[in-house]
Amino acid sequence: SQKIEQNSEALNIQEGKTATLTCNYTNYSPAYLQWYRQDPGRGPVFLLLIRENEKEKRKERLKVTFDTTLKQSLFHITASQPADSATYLCALDDDGGFKTIFGAGTRLFVKA
């Protein structure tokens, strides 16, 4: 079955720098990959989706890359702000279907 690996250690960066979060998967190549943001005590909020035939997707200060050879997605936040501090979840399709498998997430702290 598909397994998702996200760095369980928190990422601490200085305001203004670029934050880069990693999502690795172990099995089949997903048809799509999503990134969600989760604030403490709240439900996840969808950020970006990238499909298997796309190498890169951007939305404002966010950028996602998808490397099916490395079985990895990178999530970048440029010009990071303290308000970007949250947990970021990677999610993949469940073998091409509409169901989604979620990673445990990486906590990001942006210091002013």
Place this chain on the structure above:
Amino acid sequence: NAGVTQTPKFRILKIGQSMTLQCTQDMNHNYMYWYRQDPGMGLKLIYYSVGAGITDKGEVPNGYNVSRSTTEDFPLRLELAAPSQTSVYFCASSSSEAGSYEQYFGPGTRLTVT
């Protein structure tokens, strides 16, 4: 649009008690899901539904039941609460339109079983 709403926000149950977690969405989504999230863990799918009258088990269905009598509502029932069911429960919905996979989550229900 209220999106996905869940009630209650918090609940403490004694072992063996029962309760229903309510979930409603107003986006006319066909797909609905129930997840549980334990500390430091990813979301685990409990049950899902592809439309009114149709439900199916997810990864961790034991100890839970669901029903889907309308498009809007997808309640989750715990029949005999156990300490292992202490968790945060999230309901989500998504569109069935081709290529539309993003899920919309409710605010969650924090359940403690003692």
